[in-house]
Amino acid sequence: MANSAGLNEAILDDPEKHRFHADKGAGLRPSVNVRDWLQAAHADVLFEATSLNVESGQPAVDHIRAALERGAHAITANKGPVVHAYQELSDLAAKAGKRFLFESSVMDGVPIFALFRDTLPLVKLQEVRGILNSTTNVILSEMENGLSFDAALAKAQALGVAETDASYDIDGWDAAVKVTALATVLMGISMNPDQVNREGIRKLSVQAIREAKSASKRYKLVCGLKRVGDTVEASVKPEALALTDPLAAVEGTSSIICFQTDIFPELVITENNPGLEATAYGMLADFVRAVESDRPGRTH
């Protein structure tokens, strides 16, 4: 049994250990590793929502590997395992007859991955364009309204939008990792976040943003992904968009993704004003998918 007060954050500093502290009141061992913990809990499904080392995807990758090797479904809100170990974890899941699911990792719980996997068979995705990072979107809107960069960042943090390390968002890393996850899963093309042509919003001045506004344009941090032969061109960069561009209308924590495919010239999905429960819902929906796939001979 895990500590009913929650897990010790200290374990996240040491990806080699991943030690969970057992409930002392129940007379269990004071700490166990992830594999022992999964065993003791008789886990059928693991929800993985730890913090993340961006460069390695750890400890999430190890947690998910342990769950799948044990024969439990693995559900994560982390982009890291998708970016760093998608093929390995997918193969492991297939071998175990279990699911590795990560719907909440991009665009909260909006079913972007499920859309292509479960509802658009045979479609070939050619291009993606979108706004996928809320922190920078809130900051840019606030700077348009007159706030300085620092004041806009503080407001994003007060709203609970900015992630733990704001530079990860501001420098475009969060968006770049999402773009990488989309290329990997939806286009079947392996790439690293390092390969994304990445530029954050740190160098954008209040003046540049106001000048754009008076020219009927808006700066947005735009994610781009384009299939070129067997590879992709991927970018994250600020662009001054005309107001007629659907991306220009996306405010605050809303997000948008435009897909160009071989069948549909353009499919656009917009998520307006999601609450925090949208991310939790994505994990719940993955849980339903996982449990449904356990039913023998199901026909949907």
Place this chain on the structure above:
Amino acid sequence: MANSAGLNEAILDDPEKHRFHADKGAGLRPSVNVRDWLQAAHADVLFEATSLNVESGQPAVDHIRAALERGAHAITANKGPVVHAYQELSDLAAKAGKRFLFESSVMDGVPIFALFRDTLPLVKLQEVRGILNSTTNVILSEMENGLSFDAALAKAQALGVAETDASYDIDGWDAAVKVTALATVLMGISMNPDQVNREGIRKLSVQAIREAKSASKRYKLVCGLKRVGDTVEASVKPEALALTDPLAAVEGTSSIICFQTDIFPELVITENNPGLEATAYGMLADFVRAVESDRPGRTH
């Protein structure tokens, strides 16, 4: 074997018969009914894409019933069977362990029904707003650009957009039937197209449309659906929309649907500039779904 030159359109005039003409050259009987034909063809899947009697859903309903009773999957691009016999045909499909699928019936092949059925478990749909009829959308755009109603209609017909009976589109019936299908399938609330508060675009003058344009508004034929207790309020009517409304930007054959749910405050799907192959793709995607559900113990 069916006549290789195609089916005789005359059968559509007599929903009691549905007689298909067999290929005389092959020495088969000169005509057979649908059940005989399904039997002779050893059909595993029926693609139903006949024309439609709006008030009865025939002959499509009978074709689909015959296929499901035979143990074949039934796939249709017709809204009629959904609106007139959804529960009966769904029950029949479940009993046979087969699928009754109709993705192409609303918004071409964009997976609107699959989105809720296969990717948004447990979500409760509260409200829908959208533009779902291309003929009226093309006509309204052309009238904005200065054409008369008749000239705009002729242009829509020349583009191959207007359906066989244009009054069905112009008077809002096509949109009303789509709204009814959405209420029935996505909200689980049975209703008839007659219950839709329906107003077409026939009474809209060129002058009214131009006046709206000069006031920075655009007329669109807006579909609305709102859950109210155990029932719905459904409407199809022309509205002068502000340019900031996402519906106002939808041009020509493009379409848009906005969903309000208990989890996502607003999810919007926009389909821009689809070709005719989008509808064919929807039936192909349904075919893949149907065949996949035949595989024993599949886990997606």
